[in-house]
Amino acid sequence: MITITDFLLVGAGLFCIGIYMLVSKSNLIQILIGIELMLNAAILNLVAFGRYDRFNNGGQMFALFAIVLAAATTAVTLAIILNVYKRYRTIDPGKIDGLKD
Amino acid sequence: MTLVQALFYLMAFVALGSAVFVASTKNLVRSIFMFFITLMALAGLYVLALADFVAITQIVIYVGGILVLILFAFMLSGRENLNYISAIQNKFISIRKLPALLLAALFLIGLINVVVKMDTGNLEWVKISMEQKNDIQPTIEMTGNIGVNLMTHYLLPFEAVSILLMIALIGAAHLSRKEVAV
Incomplete structure (x- = not known):
């Protein structure tokens, strides 16, 4: 039998890889992938705990909501990234340093 | 060791290994496609946590929607950042x-x-x-129970999330339209 602890450990590993990408990458798209990894680690935790809630499905339901919210944020973020690229011709967050023009 | 345990360790290994590859590779396209593998392995883990509906949603929304969006944004944001990335960092x-x-x-x-x-x-x-x-x-079988719960117990969050999706849709369309010349 797989215990919750195993799932939580996998989630912890994914979360830390996400943090590493978030801090070290110099490309907005890779930073976004790091955020997605962290979100997925959180969803894995929700699903793992959701096994003990058969009647209300709390964990699985909020995992579904988290997936939907991740989709919405990704769409908006990518639109912003494309706008940034149009204006600055780069998507390196270290080089985007002007407020207007 | 039962089959379930073997599958769990396989999925966990694939997920963590491909995530490390995503974080360490220089090639951006390859990292996006390895992220695809990570998401698939995570869907497998959801199945092993007895959440099959969440797993299907993960595949449909993440793999079918978000990953394609990320690829789109990558293709549209120029190819010079590829050369730039491989020029600056060589080691993990x-x-x-x-x-x-x-x-x-x-x-x-x-x-x-x-x-x-x-x-x-x-x-x-x-x-x-x-x-x-x-x-x-x-x-x-849990899917029917999830549907009933979504329409009764979790109706308010469901409606809130649908309004938020609408806002995100309009916002993304507004952000990515062409600017009108002033």
Whole structure:
């Protein structure tokens, strides 16, 4: 039998890889992938705990909501990234340093 | 070791390994496609956690929607950032990445400490749920229950999330339209 602890450990590993990408990458798209990894680690935790809630499905339901919210944020973020690229011709967050023009 | 356990360790290994590859590779296209593998392995883990509906949603929305969006944005944002990336960083561990690596390692140590000390098998509410037969068994079909719950118990969050999706849709369309010349 797989215990919750195993799932939580996998989630912890994914979360830390996400943090590493978030801090070290110099490309907005890779930073976004790091955020997605962290979100997925959180969803894995929700699903793992959701096994003990058969009647209300709390964990699985909020995992579904988290997936939907991740989709919405990704769409908006990518639109912003494309706008940034149009204006600055780069998507390196270290080089985007002007407020207007 | 049962088949379920073997599958769990396989999926966990694939997920973590491909995530490390995503974080370490220089090639951006390859990292996006390896992220695809990570998401698929995570869907497998959801199935092993007895959440098959969440797994299907993960594949449909993440793999079908978000990954294609990311690829789109990557293709549209020029190809010079590819050369730029491969020019500056050659090694996984270099001196300018040391702080990030240190932060991630410390976070990992902290999280593992918390998880191991929590001793999830003996949590109070988990025991109560086991006694009341409230835990999901592999033989039960959950999808119908999720649908009923979504329309009754979780109706307010459902409506809120639908409004938020509408806002995000309009916002993304507004952000990515062509600017009118002033």
